[in-house]
Amino acid sequence: MNKVELPADIEKVMLDRHLIFSNVDDEGINESRFIAADENILTDAIIALSLGKNVLLKGPTGSGKTKLAETLSHLFKQPMHSINCSVDMDAEALLGFKTIGVEAGVNTIEFVPGPVVKSMNMGHLLYIDEINMAKPETLPILNSVLDYRRTLFNPFTGEVIKAKRTFGVIAAINEGYIGTVQLNEALKNRFVVIDIPYVQNDILKKVLVNESNLRNEAMIDTFVKLSEDLITQVSNGQIPEEAASIRALIDTCDLAEYLPPLRAIQRGIVDKLEEEREKSAVMNIAATLFS
Structure with a gap:
């Protein structure tokens, strides 16, 4: 900047x-x-x-x-x-x-x-x-x-x-x-x-590179895509806003440096949600990206 x-x-x-x-x-x-x-x-x-x-x-x-x-x-x-x-x-x-x-x-x-x-x-x-x-x-x-x-x-x-x-x-x-x-x-x-909107795309990638421990660039790109898909689901009312929190995404990237990405998503994002429907929606999106 x-x-x-x-x-x-x-x-x-x-x-x-x-x-x-x-x-x-x-x-x-x-x-x-x-x-x-x-x-x-x-x-x-x-x-x-x-x-x-x-x-x-x-x-x-x-x-x-x-x-x-x-x-x-x-x-x-x-x-x-x-x-x-x-x-x-x-x-x-x-x-x-x-x-x-x-x-x-x-x-x-x-x-x-x-x-x-x-x-x-x-x-x-x-x-x-x-x-x-x-x-x-x-x-x-x-x-x-x-x-x-x-x-x-x-x-x-x-x-x-x-x-x-x-x-x-x-x-x-x-x-x-x-x-x-x-x-x-x-x-x-x-x-x-x-008004502070969601951080997305190249700006989000820059945030994840600067603020998370994850150093795998390809995986960071996939987490950026995950965030985009989660924000879409928030806009559609399928999942709550906290599922698309950038703070939670940074935590997840930190974990993904040491854990398999799906397990990191489970700990950093999914387990914070209350309803099983919401948890399943997030894990289904994640599974398609990190299969």
Whole structure:
């Protein structure tokens, strides 16, 4: 991938916000960076963050949403604090909690900051993974963080926190999964939405070469074809999205360096599925390719 070409006025915006930017072909980024057929995905995310926008990455599981967030963290040279949302997530998981400490031999009450407070105070990136897994009543605490105010009232300390200028928010969403809820419009309107499609063809081959242990090029080509067939079955509603996850495919390729490919597929993809019909569909496709 070539260097990201940004408009001169965007570079000025980044300078005004004290953002430090490092291009994608710098050492330490190439081997693990986000790769997609549409290079505009990365460019658009960079520009949105530079403008102080919140970015919502939308796409199927294993499509590279977390990898894109990590790449942005590298590019802006900003540490990233992560929240993994679930139905059990509460204000403490977001903001932090109080605990008992000892100072000069005396017990004291100390506040341990959570990922939201840390990222705001330090001007770092905040990554909210699977944001639509959180209970709707939990997320409004972030409304003032995600709009122009960039502030937060911390109920545990009574203080109002103002985020540093370099603070940024990236969230990820998998729509239609069990346990997820639809984001309300007030929350979704606080984000710029970037759709992340499945990685396919030559781009997928490049990902597998870079990120898996498999070194047999012919077998990698066959796994690329397997992924294409699985995505078709997902589109037809025959198998769930997780069967076509790129993350699962990389695991399978790692195993295939040491196991027969069909056994690797069994362990890396098939055994994660719930229904026997789905398992059989995947193994039938695999058997035709790896017979």
